[in-house]
Amino acid sequence: MKRTPSVLVVAIGLVHSIALASDDTNQTAEQIAPILSAKQKSIEVITTTASRIEASTGSIPLALSVVGADALARKNAVHVEQALQLVAGANIHRGNGQEYLPSLRSPVLSGAGACGGLLTLEDGIPLRSSGFCNINELFESHTEQATRIEVLKGPGSPLYGSNAIHGVINVVTPDTTYSHFKAGLDLGSYGYKRTKLSTGTEFDNQGLGLAVTLTDDTGFRDDESVEQHKVSLRHRYDGQVYSVKSGLTYTNLDQQTAGFIEGFEAYKDEGTSQQNFDPDAFRQASALRAWSQINWTRGETTFSITPYVRNQDMTFFKHFLPGTPLEENNQTGVGILSLMHAEVNDNWQLEFGVDTDVTQGEFLQYQSNETEGSAFLKATVPTGKHYDYDVTQYSFASFLMSKWQYRGWRLELGGRLENVTYDYNNNMLVGRTKDNGEACGFGGCRYSRPESRKNDFSGFSPSFSLAYQIDQSHQVYTNVSKGYRVPQTAELYQLQRQQTVAELEEETVRSIEIGAKGYLSKGSYLLSFYKMNKANTIYRDSDFFTVSNGKTKHSGVELELDWQLTDSLTMRFAGAHSKHTYDADQYSGGQNINGNEIDTAPRNVATLGLDWQTTNSVSFGTSLRTVSRYFTDPENQHSYEGHNVVDAYAHWQFNPNLDVRLIIRNAFDARYAERADYTSFTGDRYFPGLPRRVTLTINYKAW
Template sequence: MKKLVSALAVLGFAPQLSIAASSNELETITTTASRLAVTSTENPVSLSVLSEVQLEDIGVTHIERALRLVAGANMQHGNGQEYLPALRSQVLSGAGACGGLLTAEDGIALRAAGFCNINELFESHFEAAKRIEVLKGPNSVLYGSNAIHGVVNVITSDTTSDEARIGLDIGSYGYSRARMQAGSESLGLGSALTITKDTGYRDGEGVEQQKLSLKHKHQGQFASVVSGMTYTHLDQQTAGYITGADSYKDETLAKQNENPEAFRKASSFRAWSEVSWLWNNTDTVLLKPYLRWQEMEFVKHFLPGKPFEENGQTGVGLQTLVQSELSTNIQLDWGVDAEYTQGEMLQYQPTPTQGSPFLQATIPTGRHYDYEVDARQIAPFAKFTWQQDNWLLELGGRYESMRYDYHNFLPVGRTKEDGSECSKGGCRYSRPASDIDRFDYFSPKFAIRYAFAQSHIAYANISSGYRAPQAAELYQLQRAQRKASLKEENANNIEFGVKGSTEKLTYQAAVYVMEKENLIFRDSDFFYINNGRSKHAGMELELRYQLSSNWKIDLAATHAKHTFEQNSILNGININGNDLDSAPRHLANVQLHWQALENLRWSLAWHHVGDYFTDPENQHRYAGHDLLTLRGRWQISPQLALTMRVKNLTNTRYAERADYTSFSGERYFPGRPRNVLVSLDYRW
């Protein structure tokens, strides 16, 4: 705690960035693509923006529902608020897999770079978002570690206007949610509150969640200041996988909960203040200090012995940006990002292990891991932009240095808590000695853009991304491994794209090829190593077309192939060239909108998930699924609106996620049958 107080004293009033905007049109001002307020048509990147109108139309009850509208995204909903992410990738799973995708709220990462959690987007206030921005492909130049496959940035609503609103959602299977927003323009202060309760479709599941966001704006004579805060709390009773081939198709089995003991409790808090001013009448300066705190407790029902984990982190950070006009056609953006985080983790098992004599002998009761990590991160970056007539060139780079100071509070090695040995070769869990680990990486990027017509561009970019090993990969070892000598995962990407808009059509299309090296994974000896390689190649298309004055269509479609590029033998099979598991080659979301009356509109959405392999050996497969959703919105008065959504309209039996392990065989998170969500919104 003393270290944290010291860091606050140093960083608390030193400051980064963010700016604002709205809508999903390509000429809309955005934040994520450049950490500056520029139009997305000017950016030679693939960027999807989900507007407030789109999010309200969907009635987002889970972040996966929103990201269905993004080509290349494939979030697999687990249970409750849990999920596994995918963006231009296979579905990411495992202790450090969350490091492949950076998630943020108002430009601030939800977790520190070395302490991510695979489900961390439930700690964002996406239910009250002004928009969600999804930046695809490696973007470590702007965001540093973890931005390998892209960035998902939730932009909270500007609640500081005099408008107030209240909303109530009632749905099937005991779902209810209250939403409130209110503000005062004269005070420059606003708030948003969301309270959710969901008793669930399956036995013994349930979610209670509360989220509160505050925002304050002040325009001074020389500088403007925008400040924000978000607090979230989750209390969840979790239903795990159901097992057995095609068990998700059986109504009785789909409702069952094989892990009634599973739960998750989590709280998070973030606060930030963004200061911006004009320096020397030519340079724009943005400073953004922030504070982040999080704690979580859950049972690892998917492991033998079903141990408990408690983890947390407290940290402070600073983002800075200076935008300098060097000449009429050359601009330099540069800055330094810095962060200090103190993270902690405890895994303990209160009851004896059930199962085989080997499991009982090697997985004892008591503490398995108990450690603390002080993490320091500093990253200078710069980007030159040259623009002449219809051409634009960008050249940027970021050097990032991360240091982990790890402190182990238990006996070193694979022993019991008291230091005694386990029989049958030793205990399962192994603890490395206290140590210091450091990671340094330089991320370059080059991009070119050509405007071939008004509001239409073609672009190409070459970029590199990386992620440092997560604390879980370095310090939660197993079997005989005493030290994980890991280096950074890295990716090199090349992308070509076109995007633009006309009076009736808005579109963007991209093709990309990305190769990843030094992938971190557990080998057959249960050692963390990182000599893996993978290749990711795909085509994406997003468009919105106004068919007539009353009809409109939206499309987000992906064709991609994600493959292993390493010689690894699993169960006698060399997986080199195989599809990565949980990586469907085809994804599509199509929405047809009909403005039936001036105050009444309908939409029908089709969501397609193609078939995919559920194991690296490519011996087991899930057939994929197709879902229909019907939505209708009646604007009863200028202040009052009623929305109805019928999800899974055809009552399809499907799996949100399908998986295969040699221990359990086929296993699934079953999708909900047909269900209804009705919303009433009142503004004044």
């Protein structure tokens, strides 16, 4: 089926503008500040995702979107998906509780290793090692206390290697090491409660800080709930020769999970939407990261080294699989990020770095109860252990960037070379038998375990960027780059049916992007066009073999706009029109899907809002999030109609220390699906959208 491009749907509402990162040749932060002040903007000039140290001028920012502190406060997101609505090209599909499926210049990513298409960080530290990603891993970051979320779209920087195919999301936690005290309380519909605390103290040339978030949410569906605890610690030392910044984040999630509801447009029925057909499903997860960044300068050269440690543990029922097996996984790792920045002369800079990571992961999947369903499922999905293995990953990467600037021109050329080795050890019987060696009926068991082995992968990601500063307010740029991701351990070692080994290659993407960004008399804008071609895409074919011979195409246009309509009225827009298609012979449901649109890839996603500052202390706003129709199966035979959801808010600043915010989400109580899907086993299935709900927030700060 062919469809002509449609115009992005216009929405009105509360969406703070995406703060545009600026790292311009002839426009310093000091020069920009008066302009922004005159326009009454809150655009932040930050490049931490484009560079690891403040002394560096960073990469040409390309399509770098920043959801700043004001935007995060206005949105007061219950789930990270709500915060990322403010980024053009992002389309996160919320599951139940804190679960989600990501999308950034891509279809919604799903499957065993799909999370490898997007790199997620907190304070510049990868949340997980490149071979052990988890599709929901952003809930392991402290987004609730973030001072900003930076989103770099596309494979635009040699700083990032494997997994940065479609982009990078970096959650920046606040520097709490300065004297302050803040506390907040959220009370909402369906038993939602959240408490936030932030405090810090200074002494001599040091500082200590603490941020805590406690969440308790009973949810609107039967037998669902979320209890989540997050703690972030910070330390700062400012010496004459060197400075040190250190951080630690611990998160803990205890979630009772509600699964899909089934049946065509079942989400439109209020009673069905509230039901939970997987009452035993749960997810328990904890994560700990600690890091310390040491910076020092000698002459015209700045050095940075950041050692870190990570640990994650997770147990959950796979309610989306036949037999609902239990998975237990954990990873423990250490790594170092480093960077040397040299000012060769006034116009030329060099940056060089080496990154290393060693992570050991363990994986266990087992099933206690008999599988329900057809005779085939009962026979091929047995009780007992399905997988039991451990993997040690060794990663080593080096990168080099050369930056040259002259007058209004700026050129950057760089590349990253990375090697990843897996040492896999199978701890149970090889093959597709039951865990006691018995054969399954219908030709064998569903799950197949390969022999112990080693796998080695290498990737090179070059990048060429050119920008021209037209004047003090406007810049145009272009970028040509290549990104890659190594196969995930889940793709290599969790095989099915007759497959005994997965001979996979690195997934690669070639990207070209052109864009313009800048400031107008009454606003700011970021406009970008991109085209990406992916090769060696990894998928499970019609024989249930994990292979890497797929190809896909991705193209789109994105616009982020912040416009001051009047002295008190501001319009904010973030929207994208895109197309994502299969580009090689590939069979699904007995059909060749070459040329089909990729499922769960709406052409249009947009948010456009109005904020009304009625007085210095009172403001109101409303927003409309629109998602267009999309196919729910690779054959393009089934689809979801799309949706429009309206939010509204009111904010009162009673005094410098106390403010109150009231948010009404889904104000018109629309019946919609957060995620729509189709499988040959279940037919249409959905995660229903949440009904109308109200959240009252009270914030207090002592100083």
